[in-house]
Amino acid sequence: xxxxxxxxxxIASKKSFFFHLMKVTIILLILNLPTLADDTQEDLSxxxxxxxxxxxxxxxxxxxxxxxxxxxxxxxxxQLKLKLAFVLMKQRRFVEAxxxxxxxxxxxxxxxxxxAVLGNILLGAGNFREANVCLINALVLNKKEDLAWAGLGLxxxxxxxxxxxxxxxxxxxxxxxxxxxxxxxxxxxSARAEKYKEAADYYRQFxxxxxxxxxxxxxxxxxxxxxxxYIGDKSKLYVISGEKKTVVPIRVIxxxxxxxxxxxxxKGPLNFVLDxxxxxxxxxxxxxxxxxxxxxxxxxxxxxIGGEGKFEIVYGFLPSVTxxxxxxxxxPVYIRKFHAQQEDIDGYIGLAMISKFFTTIDYSSLQxxxxxxxxxxxxxxxxxx
Numbered sequence: 267x268x269x270x271x272x273x274x275x276x277i278a279s280k281k282s283f284f285f286h287l288m289k290v291t292i293i294l295l296i297l298n299l300p301t302l303a304d305d306t307q308e309d310l311s312x313x314x315x316x317x318x319x320x321x322x323x324x325x326x327x328x329x330x331x332x333x334x335x336x337x338x339x340x341x342x343x344x345q346l347k348l349k350l351a352f353v354l355m356k357q358r359r360f361v362e363a364x365x366x367x368x369x370x371x372x373x374x375x376x377x378x379x380x381x382a383v384l385g386n387i388l389l390g391a392g393n394f395r396e397a398n399v400c401l402i403n404a405l406v407l408n409k410k411e412d413l414a415w416a417g418l419g420l421x422x423x424x425x426x427x428x429x430x431x432x433x434x435x436x437x438x439x440x441x442x443x444x445x446x447x448x449x450x451x452x453x454x455x456s457a458r459a460e461k462y463k464e465a466a467d468y469y470r471q472f473x474x475x476x477x478x479x480x481x482x483x484x485x486x487x488x489x490x491x492x493x494x495x496y497i498g499d500k501s502k503l504y505v506i507s508g509e510k511k512t513v514v515p516i517r518v519i520x521x522x523x524x525x526x527x528x529x530x531x532x533k534g535p536l537n538f539v540l541d542x543x544x545x546x547x548x549x550x551x552x553x554x555x556x557x558x559x560x561x562x563x564x565x566x567x568x569x570x571i572g573g574e575g576k577f578e579i580v581y582g583f584l585p586s587v588t589x590x591x592x593x594x595x596x597x598p599v600y601i602r603k604f605h606a607q608q609e610d611i612d613g614y615i616g617l618a619m620i621s622k623f624f625t626t627i628d629y630s631s632l633q634x635x636x637x638x639x640x641x642x643x644x645x646x647x648x649x650x651x
Contacts, residue, residue, distance in 0.1 A: 289583030306344065310339060318350070322446065323476050326353045329627055344370045345477060348383045355383070360391040371400075378408035385415045412441035416448050419455070428459040446476035462498035466491045482566050486579060488500040489565020493581040496562045497598055505595035506622060511637040515538075517628065521629055522613070525634050532557055536612040541636065542620075547587075547597060549613040550604040554582060561601060577603050587619065592636055 270648055317332035333350040340346060347366050354363035364387050371380040385400030398421060404414035419434035432455055438448045453468035469491045474483065497503060516523045519539075526535035529549075536553065549559065559582050567576040584597040602613060623636040 291386070303421070304541065310336060318507045321353055321356075322444070323452060324354045324356075324446075328521045330357070340634060343379065344374060344380070344538065348380055351383050351387065355390055358390065360387055360464070363387045376407055378404045378411045379413065381407065382413035382417065384413050386413060386420075389417055389424075391422055394424070397421060400569045410441055411450070412438045412445065415441065415449065416445075423451070423455050423458070428455060431455045432459060432461075443452070444475070446472050456496060459531075460503065462494040466498065467493040469494070486566025489563050489579055489581065492563035492565070493598070496581075497583070497596075500596050503596045503598065504619060504622060506638065507595065508593045510621035511635065511638075513633050514590040516632050516634045518629070518632070519611075522636065523629075525589065525615075527615075528555060529559075529586040535552045537610055537614050538613045539611055541614040542617045542625075544616040545618050546600060547614060547616040547619050548602055549582060550583070550602045551580075551601055552604070553612040554601045559584065559601070587615075589636060592638075 267324050294461075294525045313332055313336055317329045317336070320326075320329040320332065330350065330353045333346055333353065336351060337346050339344065346352045347370050351363045351367035351370075354360075354366065364384070367380060367384045367387055370377065371384045372381055383405035385404060387533065388394075388397035388400060401414045401417045401421070405418075415434050416438035419431045419438060422428070422431035422434060429636065435448060435452045435455060438445070439452060442448065449468050449472045452474060453465045456462075456465035456468060469487050473487060514525050516525050518524070523540045524537050525540060527538050528535060538547075541548075553559075561580045562583050563581040564578055566579045577623045580601040582599045582601040584599055586593050586595045587597050588594075599613070620636065624639060625637075626635045627633075628635070
């Protein structure tokens with residue numbers, strides 16, 4: 267046991283040392299760059315290559331410093347301006363990025379990369395309509411503009427056109443297979459589209475291409491991969507059975523709606539908060555232990571509910587959740603420690619569990635209603651006739 271513990275410590279120490287050494291190397295390189303920049307065109311080319319490597323690995327602040335040094339030597343270089351705009355966008359500095367990219371697109375109306383960068387900036391800032399115009403224009407100019415395909419794929423994702431998103435992101439990966447951002451986006455969209463095994467494979471590919479310097483993020487992705495592989499073996503998630511519609515009473519606790527649900531074959535009702543602001547549902551660690559719900563995957567850290575500390579991310583799987591007369595089978599959940607126990611809350615119902623229903627919370631009558639989507643569509647069709 268002592269040897270195993272010591273071995274784990276040595277491995278962890280080596281990993282920490284590796285990433286620390288990488289960071290120190292980048293800092294030393296940047297400190298030495300001003301003297302390099304005074305030299306030959308070959309030196310500038312080396313700096314540009316290093317900046318591109320840093321950009322691809324996600325070291326955006328360091329890449330920004332290099333691109334700024336290059337721009338000092340070549341202030342009219344539009345491609346450098348666009349590269350700088352891109353790394354500013356990745357740091358969510360959208361105004362600065364826009365101010366850098368827009369003049370280039372305006373002065374070079376046939377520059378497809380300029381419109382691709384500008385479109386992604388607008389997309390990140392939430393201006394979907396103008397982003398779409400820029401990204402489509404980039405593809406009109408150059409059908410092989412991978413960044414434009416990626417941007418349109420993300421736009422489809424945000425607007426819930428999942429199959430179209432997967433197709434466009436796949437085009438981006440085909441055109442630029444070494445760009446880890448595209449692979450990561452494909453993993454996210456595939457998971458949302460319930461293509462869980464494909465999503466796990468894309469996450470694995472992403473880690474092989476660009477392992478995050480943040481060890482905790484790396485562990486989170488590994489845990490998510492294992493979770494996706496587990497649920498990928500299930501025929502289907504969120505399987506609906508029982509009645510087409512149901513109504514259950516709610517209680518309001520600290521301005522949050524709480525309903526009672528039943529998990530699996532357990533007879534006792536459990537108190538769950540309706541939390542449509544989150545995707546996946548959550549069950550408390552204490553309730554999971556009581557119901558003998560075992561973890562199926564784990565990895566990385568997240569903030570605990572009701573507290574300020576961080577705790578390990580743990581995934582679980584519920585055989586079914588019954589709300590009134592409706593049963594929802596095969597429900598993935600997070601298992602988390604709850605700090606505020608005085609409220610007797612067992613979990614939180616996320617949007618994914620009830621996304622196939624029309625839902626209504628009526629605070630005047632203190633009722634929560636669920637209507638199967640197909641049933642509601644049929645009712646609307648009959649009323650229109």
